[in-house]
Amino acid sequence: MNAEKLRLQETKAHHIHWKRWGPYLSERQWGTVREDYSATGEAWDYFPHEQARSRAYRWGEDGIGGISDYHQHICFGLAVWNGHDPILKERLFGLTGPEGNHGEDVKELYYYLDATPTHSYLKMLYKYPQTLYNYAWLVEENRRRGKDLPEFELIDTGAFNGDRYFDIFIEYAKDKPEDILIKITCVNRGPDPARIHVLPQLWFRNTWSWSDDGDIRRPHVKAGNGSWLEVHHPQVGDYRLYYEGSPELLFCDNETNSQKLFGSGNSHGYFKDAFHEYVIDGRQEAVNPARTGTKATAYDTLSIAAGESQSIRLRLSKSDAGVTNPFADFDTIYAQRRADADEFYDELQEGVKTDDAKLVQRQALAGMIWSKQFYHYDIPRWLNGDPGQPAPPPQRKEGRNHEWFHLNNADVVSMPDKWEYPWYAAWDLAFHCLPLALVDPQFAKHQLVLMTREWYMHPNGQLPAYEWAFGDVNPPVHAWATWRVYQIDRKQTGKPDRDFLERVFHKLMLNFTWWVNRKDYDDRNVFQGGFLGLDNIGVFDRSAPLMNGGRLDQADGTAWMGMYCLNLMRIALELAKENPVYQDIATKFFEHFLHIAEAINSMGEDAHGLWDEEDEFYYDMLHLPNGEARPMKIRSMVGLVPLFAIETLEADLIERAPEFAKRLEWVLENRPHLANLVSRWQVPGRGERRLLALLRGHRMKRVLARMLDETEFLSDYGIRAVSRYHKDHPYVLHCDGQVLQCYGQDLSVEYQPAESNTGMFGGNSNWRGPIWFPVNYLIVESLEKFHHYYGDDFKVECPTNSGNYMTINEVAQELSRRLCSIFLKDADGKRAVFGQYPHLQENSQFRDHLLFHEYFHGDTGRGVGASHQTGWTGVVAKLLHPKREAVH
Structure with a gap:
């Protein structure tokens, strides 16, 4: 050692x-x-x-x-x-x-x-x-x-x-x-x-x-x-x-x-x-x-x-x-x-292919470690003031974060960035924990537990978003990160830490209930969510109430919840290995996933799903006060998030959970419309492997065809947040023949590969085209899971219209390669991240010092946004790791 x-x-x-x-x-x-x-x-x-x-x-x-x-x-x-x-x-x-x-x-x-x-x-x-x-x-x-x-x-x-x-x-x-x-x-x-x-x-x-x-x-x-x-x-x-x-x-x-x-x-x-x-x-x-x-x-x-x-x-x-x-x-x-x-x-780094890859990975991990910060914030004390000091203005009692009266943080926390974002963000932190688990799984586990502690998590079950608005809504990725860190830790130590898994799982069930009660508008298993990190990817602020009482059903919010169900189901099945009671809970999340899958694809004969049959893509659905339901036909990351809701169940796992297996079989036999949402594959000598996914078969191929199209989502450096299609075809929101405006700007979305041209959401809201590492990482992992089910015989064209066919695993590897190429030297010794600065590219005192930006130019790969946000971009260290454990 x-x-x-x-x-x-x-x-x-x-x-x-x-x-x-x-x-x-x-x-x-x-x-x-x-x-x-x-x-x-x-x-x-x-x-x-x-x-x-x-x-x-x-x-x-x-x-x-x-x-x-x-x-x-x-x-x-x-x-x-x-x-x-x-x-x-x-x-x-x-x-x-x-x-x-x-x-x-x-x-x-x-x-x-x-x-x-x-x-x-x-x-x-x-x-x-x-x-x-x-x-x-x-x-x-x-x-x-x-x-x-x-x-x-x-x-x-x-x-x-x-x-x-x-x-x-x-x-x-x-x-x-x-x-x-x-x-x-x-x-x-x-x-x-x-x-x-x-x-x-x-x-x-x-x-x-x-x-x-x-x-x-x-x-x-x-x-x-x-x-x-x-x-x-x-x-x-x-x-x-x-x-x-x-x-x-x-x-x-x-x-x-x-x-x-x-x-x-x-x-x-x-x-x-x-x-x-x-x-x-x-x-x-x-x-x-x-x-x-x-x-x-x-x-x-x-x-x-x-x-x-x-x-x-x-x-x-x-x-x-x-x-x-x-x-x-x-x-x-x-x-x-x-x-x-x-x-x-x-x-x-044993097995990392090149010295340059080792340099990039080591600096990414260094940034993750340096970005730890003591974070102190006692909301009651902040609202009420300190002894001997002037009392805060009374407006604070109804202002920012006043609902988070319980929050009292005084811990070392992984920050997105210690200058631009010197405060934790719950969903950023989930991604931080994967590269951190490579070097220190104990710290990664501690961070995931911390967000669910009583002095962080709201009594109603909500996880704190970030200090500018703790009540904002982040994508529910905590369960995914918990399961992945558990797997990484088990591989490194050889010992499954079920105490950690169980501890977080119980708190996440409270958070799941908060989502169901607060973000499913009329109990149809279609979710609104709100912000969800994609603040600038739509035509208006999805966290704010919509005009005249309208409602937005979100494809990404619904898909995140489908993913959440599958993550919690998988954790429950793991815990059921030692405590059979968890089979009942696994069954609950299995059935809830089926209802979400049914809802996002089709909500009955008289209702609208979020899948657009004409475009073969998922869109948000805008419900107007007059009863009209209108798909928001923006080709964005919103329509790719359904890829993340996927899980494969091995035959031996199902056999070790007989009560869960009985309920699964009952559903397949007695609910044929739900049975169609579960794929199965006969493995000689091993029984049946099951696939649970929002996207399967034909629809998965159609979404991948659009995602892997270089005139749309596929860049030389990863998957863009908005399709390049919108460069020449901006989406503009009309109502009664008029272009709607907000803050003096048309409500529209066009492809912007780098800095955003709208200040509607404040700050660095550059989601309209750049490469964004966290969702790209989830795409890579999801493709690996699809390949685990479909195998090498299932191939797709990559890039679309190229005539080149790859297995889904090869597509995952290709995306990983493109993402890593943002930082690695090309054949000319240049790094895409440095963009137009020859001094950074050529000077010996600059060219090997890396910055891990918030996101990256959708066409050139140059760094955009917070320049030192190692945070979620640090998952590049995981992509470069040669000993990546299986995600299924």
Whole structure:
């Protein structure tokens, strides 16, 4: 067993807490809902970036390349200054949602290069220009640009021209769980000598300002008697931060500079922005001469020759860790942890075909690990306010998230992205858990359990969506992720964790009931759902009430529920192996699936199904107040989601569940219209394999024919979210001969392969054409299941009209190849993800550093949306994995 696996085992057994410290610091705490105490809920405006350096946060902390203890009491992060910027660079800069021409966007270049699951080794790269960082230009140019133009990025400003920038590598290596070696290496990539100011910072999350006993429990950091800082926290204990050389020690308090920001309050103090004022403005009186406080730094200035590098070494250790000479063994430990990381990934990546594929997979997994974050949000406290603080405006009691009175989160959670989305999203997290399970199945299982705990899940059974609107509706993929993580964990450990499976299963039955009671409008087994992640793929906001009391039956909402039934049925059959009672529950979900399958395809002679016989595709159905039912003929991912509702049942599985088998046979014999929804295949010597799917036979072939058509959904880089057909044939919604409008725009959908041209849904709502990894991944898995049933004799044309026929498994492999080609070098050494930037494609210091965007251009594969959203795009690591377990 390699060293990192041993650390994982020790952590799982609670023998040694290797994860007590990790990359749990956010990259943006300002502009979040948690920090918003306004009456109107305008989070971006209430706490802007400009105030972040001077204003204490209430619910969390942020920093560059930072780490913290598990509950973020003690934080460490990097601040730098190039001598030209107007501000000390303590946190990453980006545009707010209203500022960007396509929504919020971080305007920095940084990369997660390496990470082990216990955080025994972490490596990040931050690229910092040596010239003026032009914040104003980035804001103004993006404000000037319309939605028909791409975003204006930092690299577009010329900030990296002539290689006049620093590469700043931030590395952590653990000797013990609470003995952390820190190495900051600054490389001058430019042609001339350059100076950089380096301020490694240690501070405490401000908890004392919000409680009655703040002075009693207040932590402090002070200069030690040697080359170290003494760190004391009443809950975490005593630490030392060792440093080398003779840096200048600076101290202040993590407190708001109210006089500076608001023109009121105490002007005598040493506030959060003291280091900025000391370094940038030369105000020596800003820092505490007594050399103590709740925030400290060991400030150094490095003069680095062209092409050279210099490193700063520190060591953060528990005071009783037995460290006597902190830097004598530093290089040895550091080298060993790097070697441990290599050994861990060498074993994991055995069989990965190329070194480039290994690089992509390792960086994707590094991003998944770095994107863990301590997330703290107590809704009752947030709504009611803190002792000794001004009461929040009364409008909050009826405003955002007031229905989630039970929610009290204070955990380390996998984030979609720690800048653009520094908050969890329930369905994003489900996809995160698959690649995370490759390196740390215990953490993946913990995340799935967490979302169903009482302090997350609503008492009515709903899972929390995300902090901007916990009550929004995400696709119900939690059961799918639970089953898949169970399978991955079983394969890795050889032991099925049925306790985990059963624990989540019971909570998911509550969530399933919530869906049935809330989202099946008139109990017809056709679901409305609402948002479901596809916010910009339709002509209007599907979460909002429709015009004049209309209703939208959703093909994707209904299909997701069909998939949910099959996922829960399969889990119940697994649990029935040890407890026969679960056969009854499996039967319930089997029959419910049949009713959903019947409803989505045909709801009786006088009603409308969601399958359009003329187009041979699934569409949403708009029900107007006058009784008219109109299919919304938009060829989009909505019509492909029915592919996801598929399960195969092996004969031996059915034989081990005799009560379930009896009920299955009764339905097949006595409900012939439902029996037609179940396919069976005779396997010599093994009995009958069953196929349950919303799409089978002819209809499956017709949907695949459209999906694999390169003039429609099939791109060189995966499956588009909207058919390319709509480039020349936009869908326009008419009523009584008039084109309907909303917010001054026609209610229409056209194919837009990258940035969306509508702001109807706010932010980066770019669903009208790009490649989107989570649903593409589900397509690949669904095809693999279809192949398991139909076998090699069943072939389809791929691409459509090409004359080339493939088995369904070969189609799955082809889609996987196209998705991975977004990141892998092509024959010319280019990566599609980098798009039009030759600097990223060709420069040796850029071309092998990957960004895992939110989605990708439907025609070129370039990255679109949140540039560092490793999150669900991290499933590329799973696609690259050579030892993928069977999904059936």
